[in-house]
Amino acid sequence: MGRSRPEEAATAATPDAPRPTGRPEQKRGRLHALIAGLHANAADLVEHVLQHWRLVLGLLATACAGALLFAWSGLYSVAATAGHYPAFRYLLAFGLQQSVRTHTMGIEVPDNLDDPALIRRGAGHYQGGCAPCHGAPGQARNPITRRMLPEPPYLAPRIADWRPAELFWIVQHGIKYTGMPAWVAPDREDEVWAMVAFLLRLPGLELAEYQRLAYGEAAGSTTAAAEGLELLLRNGPVGGGIAACRRCHGTSGGGGPEGAFPRLQGQTETYLYEALKAYALGTRPSGIMQPVAAELDEAEMRLLARHYAAQPPDPAPPAPPADPAMLALGRRIALEGLPERRVAACAGCHGPAPGGVNPGFPRLAGQQPGYLVDQLALWMRGIRGGEYEAPSARLMALAVGVDPRRPPAREALWPLSPAEIRAVAAWYAAQPATLADPPLAASR
Structure with a gap:
């Protein structure tokens, strides 16, 4: 068509270029020359496709028919034990990384991700909702989840692979075909950022510090609990033998010194029960509270509401002087x-x-x-x-x-x-x- 080939375009773009020596700037020059050649031949490619559109459509139809025939044959094993073909596995990993990078453009990262209250809030949910699949310091992953395909990774060494905005997007939206769910209440971005704050802290956590963040006062014994509540705490719905209510709010409902969780002391039994019921039904949005409340039955909700409503308020911790x-x-x-x-x-x-x-x-x-x-x-x-x-x-x-x-x-x-x-x-x-x-x- 009268246009130069890519090699000729590359030579014309850099007529006096020395032979490549492997230096980065020379490699970039060769790449730019190659791209210029491809641009020069783009019109030729489009023209050839238009001239031979029947052949192109035929090839596409043949490829689709071949794919359907392969799927119909059943030769491809869908068993989790079989794994993926190496090329397909690489393609999935590459697509995941690029998709997350594209969809996180424009996400503004808050500047308070080192806030102790935010980290504590995320840790409490991580222990109940994430650790069974992704593990935690001193805590093995559930062996059932380790037979999933893909296997949920142990997170601590993987956090550095992602930027905070990317972690936010993954936690909020989940990932298709991996078992990674989206956040239960996707509009609660404040809760998702709390999870990100904790995840950024996770790689350097020792066992004692993790237990302090994830369990609060529940990292110790439950001997101070009333008999009925003690049964719930030991056999509760979420988390290593201790119910999530105590892990976050404490036995007396004080919420902990970090200010990460609301005080339940002094609230009425009616209000606490109605709040638990609303969380369980999903009418009050919270990705942290909804999964916990949904596992409680009517009697457990009333027991918890009665217990926390009866707790005398703790002395408030000293607050910085307010204006x-x-x-x-x-x-x-x-x-x-x-x-x-x-x-x-x-x-x-x-x-x-x-x-x-x-x-x-x-x-x-x-x-x-x-x-x-x-x-x-x-x-x-x-x-x-x-x-x-x-x-x-x-x-x-x-x-x-x-x-x-x-x-x-x-x-x-x-x-x-x-x-x-x-x-x-x-x-x-x-x-x-x-x-x-x-x-x-x-x-x-």
């Missing part, structure tokens, strides 16, 4: 609301309020501030308060000025700004926690 102006803003929002933005006063439903509060609503006094910040952000984003949640949850969405069907498109449009959310969370955290009030009907 007086910040506390004043939080107090105003809690007691008066922001009527100009359709944000109701928090105290009407969550206390402190004269005569107590509805037993179906959570009490916020003495609650972990990080937990309150995370939950209010979920309301702002429309993740909480959806049509399948309880009426009280939809009422809360209205109280903070958000329509879950049309949540604010960006943070700047939230009825409560991030600074205001932190302020009201700090004010409630500074209030003394007490045992739950009796139900309103009983108090009257």
